[in-house]
Amino acid sequence: DGGITQSPKYLFRKEGQNVTLSCEQNLNHDAMYWYRQDPGQGLRLIYYSQIVNDFQKGDIAEGYSVSREKKESFPLTVTSAQKNPTAFYLCASSPRERNTEAFFGQGTRLTVV
Amino acid sequence: GDSVTQMEGPVTLSEEAFLTINCTYTATGYPSLFWYVQYPGEGLQLLLKATKADDKGSNKGFEATYRKETTSFHLEKGSVQVSDSAVYFCAMEYGNKLVFGAGTILRVKS
Numbered sequence: 001d002g003g004i005t006q007s008p009k010y011l012f013r014k015e016g017q018n019v020t021l022s023c024e025q026n027l028n029h030d031a032m033y034w035y036r037q038d039p040g041q042g043l044r045l046i047y048y049s050q051i052v053n054d055f056q057k058g059d060i061a062e063g064y065s066v067s068r069e070k071k072e073s074f075p076l077t078v079t080s081a082q083k084n085p086t087a088f089y090l091c092a093s094s095p096r097e098r099n100t101e102a103f104f105g106q107g108t109r110l111t112v113v
Numbered sequence: 114g115d116s117v118t119q120m121e122g123p124v125t126l127s128e129e130a131f132l133t134i135n136c137t138y139t140a141t142g143y144p145s146l147f148w149y150v151q152y153p154g155e156g157l158q159l160l161l162k163a164t165k166a167d168d169k170g171s172n173k174g175f176e177a178t179y180r181k182e183t184t185s186f187h188l189e190k191g192s193v194q195v196s197d198s199a200v201y202f203c204a205m206e207y208g209n210k211l212v213f214g215a216g217t218i219l220r221v222k223s
Contacts, residue, residue, distance in 0.1 A: 033211065
């Protein structure tokens with residue numbers, strides 16, 4: 001079955017540590033996205049990539065980094081510079097064509113302890 | 114800048130009541146518009162979409178019409194069920210970016 005997979009589902013991190021969230025898709029989509037979800041604030045765009053080896057900052061990129069070395073994979077690193085990293089992180093992918101919807105993973109809940 | 118505004122929740126309804134969740138957008142062109150639904154602890158699923166003015170998207174009894182003159186895409190359902198309890202997000206696709214509203218929590222009581 002085609003889909004988009006995020007792992008792990010739950011992640012705990014100590015303050016000051018970097019952590020990487022995985023996102024893999026086998027839908028052959030060119031575009032991939034990372035969103036952060038906080039209660040009452042909806043989804044905020046962290047980074048997005050329209051094509052392999054290229055990515056752009058979203059609205060809240062500070063304290064995060066990404067790579068896009070393969071079409072299927074778009075990992076997100078939450079660095080120690082991110083002041084408030086506890087949140088629900090959602091990865092999505094879509095074809096590059098206009099008017100097409102995005103497909104979402106199940107999300108990773110990151111908690112800093 | 115480009116943005117999506119939707120009504121604040123939570124919205125609490127009794128089963129079989131009529132549902133409206135308002136959504137308006139701000140964009141310099143003509144974006145595609147979407148409604149997504151999120152069940153507890155899960156990612157988002159596409160509920161319906163409309164790609165041009167006056168288009169009506171529909172799915173599972175939900176409907177929304179793309180109104181260019183009012184820049185709106187309100188979600189409606191004639192008779193809600195307990196299983197419709199979820200968070201609903203309005204979104205627009207513009208310039209290859211997806212912009213989301215803040216989400217509206219819907220709670221349906223039996």
